[in-house]
Amino acid sequence: MRTVTTQRRAPLSVSDAPGPEPVRPFLKWAGGKRQLLSQLARFQPAKFGAYCEPFLGSGALFFDLHSRGVLGDRRVVLMDNNADLIGSFLSVRDDVSRVIRSLKRLSDAHQLEPSVCYYRVRDQRFNPARRRLAPNDESTTRRSERYTPALAAMLIYLNHTGFNGLFRLNSSGGFNVPEGRYVNPRICDASNLRAVASALARPGVEVREDRFESVCEWARPGDFLYFDPPYAPTSATSSFTAYTPGGFSVDDQRRLQQIVVELARRGCHVLLSNSTAPEITALYTDNVVARAAGLRAHRVTSRRAINSRGTARGLVDEYLISNISPSSSAE
Numbered sequence: 370m371r372t373v374t375t376q377r378r379a380p381l382s383v384s385d386a387p388g389p390e391p392v393r394p395f396l397k398w399a400g401g402k403r404q405l406l407s408q409l410a411r412f413q414p415a416k417f418g419a420y421c422e423p424f425l426g427s428g429a430l431f432f433d434l435h436s437r438g439v440l441g442d443r444r445v446v447l448m449d450n451n452a453d454l455i456g457s458f459l460s461v462r463d464d465v466s467r468v469i470r471s472l473k474r475l476s477d478a479h480q481l482e483p484s485v486c487y488y489r490v491r492d493q494r495f496n497p498a499r500r501r502l503a504p505n506d507e508s509t510t511r512r513s514e515r516y517t518p519a520l521a522a523m524l525i526y527l528n529h530t531g532f533n534g535l536f537r538l539n540s541s542g543g544f545n546v547p548e549g550r551y552v553n554p555r556i557c558d559a560s561n562l563r564a565v566a567s568a569l570a571r572p573g574v575e576v577r578e579d580r581f582e583s584v585c586e587w588a589r590p591g592d593f594l595y596f597d598p599p600y601a602p603t604s605a606t607s608s609f610t611a612y613t614p615g616g617f618s619v620d621d622q623r624r625l626q627q628i629v630v631e632l633a634r635r636g637c638h639v640l641l642s643n644s645t646a647p648e649i650t651a652l653y654t655d656n657v658v659a660r661a662a663g664l665r666a667h668r669v670t671s672r673r674a675i676n677s678r679g680t681a682r683g684l685v686d687e688y689l690i691s692n693i694s695p696s697s698s699a700e
């Protein structure tokens with residue numbers, strides 16, 4: 370497995386030491402949390418051990434904490450079950466120069482004939498190359514570990530030029546997002562990609578393709594875990610949850626609640642974002658077990674896509690659920 374591990378340390382206190390160079394997410398991701406960073410910062414524990422994001426997506430909170438110097442040399446575990454997403458993180462970490470070279474070539478080709486280039490890359494190069502990676506099988510290496518810099522460059526290109534930055538697969542597993550409507554999209558931000566690579570290559574940072582449940586095997590008292598799962602839909606058409614085949618079911622939401630409760634009882638600092646759908650209210654706000662574990666649901670407002678096609682935006686209420694008391698600003 371392409372991961373880096375380090376020894377555990379006692380919890381460190383969070384200082385305001387100047388951070389490393391600022392780094393932004395290199396992918397646009399449905400449900401990305403850049404809009405919510407100031408609210409999330411209110412739940413940052415004063416002291417914590419390891420930091421973990423089990424639903425990484427574009428990693429908005431990880432890159433924010435890294436840029437603000439909050440993570441220091443702590444152990445960091447970044448996980449997602451989307452093999453393409455984790456494959457592109459690993460390729461950027463391990464071979465950023467080749468990713469940038471490929472991406473510059475794609476960017477040049479895109480300037481000439483945007484639409485032709487998009488569909489040629491998607492259908493004649495990206496999908497065939499993805500199919501050649503063997504299927505996931507626990508007895509062999511994971512698909513993400515066989516991702517190549519060329520595939521990562523194509524994913525970044527399609528992500529920056531495709532419709533709303535979506536990642537969607539058809540029933541045979543092919544990436545089928547149509548082109549987006551952008552004038553002059555920024556496709557290759559080489560200096561940010563290099564900054565991403567160095568943030569991910571720091572000793573102690575692990576990136577891995579995994580399901581969220583695996584955090585229970587190693588999380589320790591004092592660790593800080595931020596869970597940002599696909600949101601429970603507030604109506605039949607309100608939410609996009611198909612980042613990976615199978616989506617995220619009501620049973621997944623229930624299992625996640627059990628894990629969050631177990632970690633809170635263990636003494637971990639947990640923070641979870643989700644919609645205000647009735648099933649989430651029932652699992653946390655109205656649930657005696659969750660409340661006894663110290664979890665409280667705080668309503669916050671954020672600007673989000675408010676229709677299923679992501680074409681209209683508006684203010685939407687959502688929950689931040691945590692056993693950490695938020696700092697006082699603007700609750």
Ligand SMILES: C[S@@+](CC[C@H](N)C(=O)[O-])C[C@H]1O[C@@H](n2cnc3c(N)ncnc32)[C@H](O)[C@@H]1O
Nearest residue numbers: 400401402424426427429450451580581597612
């Ligand atoms: C809302 S997005 C996370 C967005 C992220 N916080 C950001 O700022 O971009 C949810 C992520 O959960 C991942 N996911 C869905 N089911 C999962 C599972 N069972 N285990 C781990 N990750 C999963 C999806 O691939 C997706 O990237």
